[in-house]
Amino acid sequence: MSSQKLLIATRNRGKAAEFKEILSGLPVEVIGPDALSAPVPECEEAGSSFYENAKSKAEHWCCHTGLACLADDSGLVVDALDGAPGIYSARFAGENATDQENIQRLLGLLEGIKSSQRSASFHCCLVLSRPGKRPLAFQGICQGLILTEPVGSGGFGYDPVFFYPPLGCSFAQLAPEEKNRVSHRARALQKLRGWLFKHKL
Numbered sequence: 001m002s003s004q005k006l007l008i009a010t011r012n013r014g015k016a017a018e019f020k021e022i023l024s025g026l027p028v029e030v031i032g033p034d035a036l037s038a039p040v041p042e043c044e045e046a047g048s049s050f051y052e053n054a055k056s057k058a059e060h061w062c063c064h065t066g067l068a069c070l071a072d073d074s075g076l077v078v079d080a081l082d083g084a085p086g087i088y089s090a091r092f093a094g095e096n097a098t099d100q101e102n103i104q105r106l107l108g109l110l111e112g113i114k115s116s117q118r119s120a121s122f123h124c125c126l127v128l129s130r131p132g133k134r135p136l137a138f139q140g141i142c143q144g145l146i147l148t149e150p151v152g153s154g155g156f157g158y159d160p161v162f163f164y165p166p167l168g169c170s171f172a173q174l175a176p177e178e179k180n181r182v183s184h185r186a187r188a189l190q191k192l193r194g195w196l197f198k199h200k201l
Helices: 013-022 050-065 085-093 098-108 176-182 184-198
Strands: 004-008 029-031 070-076 119-129 136-146 162-164
Touching: 004 013, 013 176, 013 184, 050 070, 050 119, 050 136, 070 085, 085 098, 085 119, 119 184, 136 184, 162 176
Parallel strands: 004 029, 004 070
Antiparallel strands: 070 119, 119 136, 136 162
């Protein structure tokens, strides 16, 4: 195993699993928070963009652990809602909202809007923070449409209502390996993979 360690700075188990899967086979050891001897304090997300939030998380975890840390901020941007929920995607229906509650709020706001006007995109910004080095950002976007009701049982977050036209189904209907080829997070992580093959942490 490589002596280079890359810590995935997230407490979201679904997201951490996606990261580890997509980053497998790299010349670095990808670890999650469960590998740490002490928990990292909570980091407040006070940024006004995906990049600002990801950067603050990555630098926070890097400062507390001394490790190279990878954080992301991602969310759903709905055109008919002027870009909402955006950076508030995880708490769209309230501070401790469940995925189902966030989806229900989204569908309620889009009620009566025809399919041709339900365009949306998932955005992901990854930031790599390393001790004593400038942060690096990698971004990915995936275009789709918002369905009128949830379809599929896989994935997490807004996956059941995000329809991906090239494959003709929702993200929640995709097998994990399929989603990990086309998602916004996958696209950003593939850019990071390319960088990691050419550079040392």
